[in-house]
Amino acid sequence: MRFLSNTDTQRNEICNAMKPFDPRPLVRHSKPDIAIDSHLPPATASDKIAFAFVKLLRFFADRFFAKRYGHRAVVLETVAAVPGMVGGLWQHLTALRKMRDDDGWIRTLLDEAENERMHLMTFIEIAQPNWFERYLIVAVQLVFYNFYFFLYLLAPRTAHRVVAYFEEEAVYSYTQYLAEVDAGRHDNIPAPQIAIDYWQLPANARLRDVILAVRADEAEHRDVNHFFVSELDSRKAHRPLEGQTAP
Numbered sequence: 001m002r003f004l005s006n007t008d009t010q011r012n013e014i015c016n017a018m019k020p021f022d023p024r025p026l027v028r029h030s031k032p033d034i035a036i037d038s039h040l041p042p043a044t045a046s047d048k049i050a051f052a053f054v055k056l057l058r059f060f061a062d063r064f065f066a067k068r069y070g071h072r073a074v075v076l077e078t079v080a081a082v083p084g085m086v087g088g089l090w091q092h093l094t095a096l097r098k099m100r101d102d103d104g105w106i107r108t109l110l111d112e113a114e115n116e117r118m119h120l121m122t123f124i125e126i127a128q129p130n131w132f133e134r135y136l137i138v139a140v141q142l143v144f145y146n147f148y149f150f151l152y153l154l155a156p157r158t159a160h161r162v163v164a165y166f167e168e169e170a171v172y173s174y175t176q177y178l179a180e181v182d183a184g185r186h187d188n189i190p191a192p193q194i195a196i197d198y199w200q201l202p203a204n205a206r207l208r209d210v211i212l213a214v215r216a217d218e219a220e221h222r223d224v225n226h227f228f229v230s231e232l233d234s235r236k237a238h239r240p241l242e243g244q245t246a247p
């Protein structure tokens, strides 16, 4: 029997064994042509609840961060990276229980989580959270992870709508951040290397280029999550009633 220990040789062996799993660097192909100003008006009661919930959180975020967009991005990206992982987990469990294909949902949701984590890794190079914000991140994660876990279990449609409306707000916030940079009220500093590598930006890219890339990602998440809601609606509409066979 082989016991794991922390010897350097064993650690190197394990690290080398992990590399072939996926040796590619993390990169993102941004969509510069994606529609930015897009809003889906809430139609159903659950849409209206999702919309009101997101607007309430936006109100508190605006009061707390005001125009400190770098800090806002760091704190809120720690929250934004949660739903994709939770949704991916639930879709994975559902595919196992129902023994059916996931139609690409799991990878899409995990990709969203990874993408949001890269937003965080980028903005942490631009703004350092203060000690209060660090405690806030821990507290919010504790509450939000559990909230979203049960929301997805009980009402996946509303959960995706909440994320879609979060993303609409994220697009709006990054547009405001861009306006601050363009007006010269925020230094257009050189882009962090991690952002240049991830979005494959030119070597002389600046903060403005990073914000444009991040905003396009948020717009994509918005569209994907609104699409997931439509998919759930259409599956429900076409599902045969209990006890009846499909024609």
Ligand SMILES: [Fe+2]
Binding pocket: 077, 080, 115, 116, 119, 170, 218
């Ligand atoms: Fe993000």
Ligand SMILES: [Fe+2]
Binding pocket: 080, 116, 167, 170, 217, 218, 221
């Ligand atoms: Fe996002």
